Amino acid sequence: MRARLRLGLRLALLAGVMAALFAVDTATNYEVAAAVFYAMVVLNAAPFLGRRALIRLSAFCVALTVLSFALTPKGNMPIGLANMGVSIAAIVMTAWLILKMDAARQAAQDAHAKLVRIARIKSLEGLTTSIAHEINQPLAAIVTSGNACGHWLAHDPPNLDRARQALDRIVRDAGRASAIVARVRSLTRGEPPSRTVFAFNDAVGEVVGVSRGEIERHGIELVLDLAPDLPAVRADRVQVQQVIGNLLLNAIEAIAAGPARARTIHMVSEVAGGMVGLSIRDSGIGIPAGIRDHLFEAFWTTKEDGMGIGLSISRTLVEANGGEISAEPVETGGATFRFTVPAVQQEKS
Numbered sequence: 001m002r003a004r005l006r007l008g009l010r011l012a013l014l015a016g017v018m019a020a021l022f023a024v025d026t027a028t029n030y031e032v033a034a035a036v037f038y039a040m041v042v043l044n045a046a047p048f049l050g051r052r053a054l055i056r057l058s059a060f061c062v063a064l065t066v067l068s069f070a071l072t073p074k075g076n077m078p079i080g081l082a083n084m085g086v087s088i089a090a091i092v093m094t095a096w097l098i099l100k101m102d103a104a105r106q107a108a109q110d111a112h113a114k115l116v117r118i119a120r121i122k123s124l125e126g127l128t129t130s131i132a133h134e135i136n137q138p139l140a141a142i143v144t145s146g147n148a149c150g151h152w153l154a155h156d157p158p159n160l161d162r163a164r165q166a167l168d169r170i171v172r173d174a175g176r177a178s179a180i181v182a183r184v185r186s187l188t189r190g191e192p193p194s195r196t197v198f199a200f201n202d203a204v205g206e207v208v209g210v211s212r213g214e215i216e217r218h219g220i221e222l223v224l225d226l227a228p229d230l231p232a233v234r235a236d237r238v239q240v241q242q243v244i245g246n247l248l249l250n251a252i253e254a255i256a257a258g259p260a261r262a263r264t265i266h267m268v269s270e271v272a273g274g275m276v277g278l279s280i281r282d283s284g285i286g287i288p289a290g291i292r293d294h295l296f297e298a299f300w301t302t303k304e305d306g307m308g309i310g311l312s313i314s315r316t317l318v319e320a321n322g323g324e325i326s327a328e329p330v331e332t333g334g335a336t337f338r339f340t341v342p343a344v345q346q347e348k349s
């Protein structure tokens, strides 16, 4: 209601100014080019008039200019004609510039809207890629357990206890896959991690359990050196397990890509400075100096079938949980990846 009132007042004001301009332009000599101020009227009316209305207003101003000229009774006629030309040119030019500016602004708005749409599509693509990457491990584990389950059922006599254990693993890994999908989705929506207090070593142990088959398949010896007296951590358990899974998979792939000499993965958990850390050291192909800066970049990979997002997702997850992640080459060959998450401060007794 107020906006309408304000618009009405403005239009009335402009109409008043136009009437005054018309009166002055008509009453004064040809030499006084009052009509040139119609350009100001057009300029001031532009913000609250549409394209068509602005063109009509400009045409009306031009008509008033010509009418004033026709009605002006005295003065130097050639100068009057020239002044009329200048005034009309000023009105037309002003209107044309405004329309041009408007079109440019509209184009900029369209381009921006398009960009936002493209960004959304891109992030959707990123979301799909991330989900596909992150649920690969639990899905592979489900297939392995499924095969095992079939094997124990086909056994003569069927080993129902083993079959049930395999089924339990399937249910657990399916739950993990669905939790990961939920976490990746909430991450791309910018939601904070859902932190809980949990035992770090247990979370490590579960991921190791899921990856055990892959580790054995590559003839890798896994050494677990988990500190027994670790404080609990406060972080998103599913996300921490995603990170461990990614680092472990990279370690396995780094060893598989190298010559078959020492094949070991060493996992060490420890506490330092209010943070609990996990190092994963492998005897794989290592990190040449030139590539160290790129490791955590999204879509940067040296693998033929790699997506190059495991480490970039891991860094996002670790940082979202208040920790840090780093990579170091190992002098004797191989690499160490280390990340931290906040420990729960223990009550002093």
Ligand SMILES: Nc1ncnc2c1ncn2[C@@H]1O[C@H](COP(=O)(O)OP(=O)(O)OP(=O)(O)O)[C@@H](O)[C@H]1O
Pocket (backbone or CB within 6 Å): 133, 246, 250, 251, 254, 282, 284, 285, 286, 287, 295, 296, 300, 301, 302, 303, 305, 306, 307, 308, 309, 310, 311, 312, 334, 335
């Ligand atoms: N343990 C490691 N040893 C040596 N190089 C590594 C190790 N981990 C990662 N890298 C290097 O970092 C790159 C990026 O790793 P990242 O996990 O982000 O992607 P990826 O493993 O190539 O593909 P994916 O997206 O499928 O995980 C790898 O291609 C590899 O060159």
Ligand SMILES: [Mg+2]
Pocket (backbone or CB within 6 Å): 246, 249, 250, 309, 310, 311
């Ligand atoms: Mg990887």
